[in-house]
Amino acid sequence: MTGSWDELYRENILEHYKHPRCQGTLDDATGTYEDANPLCGDRIRMDFKITDGRIEKVRFSGTGCSISQASASMLCEAVEGRTLEEVRAMGREQVLEMIGIDLGPVRLKCALLALKTLKAGIYGLAQWPGEEEGEEGG
């Protein structure tokens, strides 16, 4: 046991889970991609619109636990307006920093699913964030 649930379920996670930002789909998406975590069935779809090398708009939809849904919400909020280079450089560390908690290997995948899905959709990267450049995987 690594602590109480207060630590795991910080206010910001529950807040994003209950009031997700950027939830939905885009009619004018330039790309869309869906992925799932076969271990637990979490499913995320990312619709994004890229204009002039930037993510102009991004929306997520899907089902899953609070960690997967809240991290999708936070990620979408964080990447809107960013350049493709900036988003490509994002990895596990940035996601963990965003959600502000430390996670075991199973829940880590819940947190990383949104970024994995987005990167697969934009860059065709199939790996889990953190596994692409010789970093230790989740």
Place this chain on the structure above:
Amino acid sequence: MSSPTGTRGAATAAPAGFDAKAVRARYPMFRERGDSLVYLDSAATSQKPDRVLEAMDRYYREINANIHRGVYRIAEEATAAYEDARRKVARFVGVTPRELIFTRNSTEAINLVSNAWGRANVRSGDAIVLTVMEHHSNLVPWQMLAEATGAELRFIPLTPAGELDLSALPGLLADGRVKLVGVVHVSNVLGTVNPVAEIATQAHAAGALMLVDASQSVPHLPVDAKALGADFLAFTAHKMLGPTGIGALYGRRELLEAMPPFLGGGEMIREVKLTGSKWNELPWKFEAGTMAIAEAVGFGAAVDELNELGMANVWAHDRALAAIGYERLAEVPGLRILGPGADRRGGVLAFTLEGVHPHDVAAILDRTGVCVRAGHHCAMPLHDALGVPASVRASFHCYSLEHEIDALVAGLHETRKVFAR
């Protein structure tokens, strides 16, 4: 032996003379962790009593040798221990040792049938009947066979109460093309006890064989493979107090005799020439390579333990806890129990909690020291049919105690509080 349908009827009282507290004291996991371990995931794997651990330890320390080969004394002792385990496991489900093949687990047992029997007997245009509540282990092997042969898969649907809708079965069997019916005896999600004998009678009348996935029944209730009408019966040691890495397949002797081997290699042959071989006799024809000997010995010890407890007692204890759990969980606001009523299920309770994803429920319960499973429990089509992406599952065994249900319910109230913030 009780009949498979004779297991219904309310059982809210624990069996007289069955002391689950004393039973629990035989488990190092519980002795060492005391009340801090609330283990409600026995449907995934059971805990292991001293007897099993000691039997395996003794095997390695005292008689470790490869079986069926050496003529020296410890090799003979090891062989005797392995074959003695087979006799115990076979007797436990009412079959002869010759018909009892050791496998790695239930999944491998079913793959043995779908490969060795399936490839020899199933052709394009044939059909296999399964049910919507199968564990992936009794679904995916048949999908692979269907893919390879062009056979068709058909499914017995669910009633709204989470039981098999047997009114559909005659229609599924009507065209006489069904070669095999495969049914889970007790659902690992819903706890539903399926009327296997009744299904087997219909399957046989239609010229089909009957395969029973007994992974969740042999560990918990008296099972007689022949009384169930099973032509094949698969189960696994680790859910019945035994070790991982060993399971069993019962197959009717004529069927096993006629089947080609599953895996080729050492032990499964009688005579090998460079260009061909003759197969060994049953059951060794299906046991290629060095088997999990210590695990087989542990499997035998697990059967000894269950026999000592009495399977009727184990079943009554499971069902008493399921009835108590059913009642207590129903008091938690927003909680929906999946599957049939308490009087029609084994010691498994799967549920959803409104507004909270099952993983979050399990994560918060873990923080309170309660181990439950969250997810689809290797039954994704069943969850699709129930209209939920995942569920939380609490499951019991002979060592489970009522205070564990209290801890579960308290943890669920905490979970609701966290998500109500």
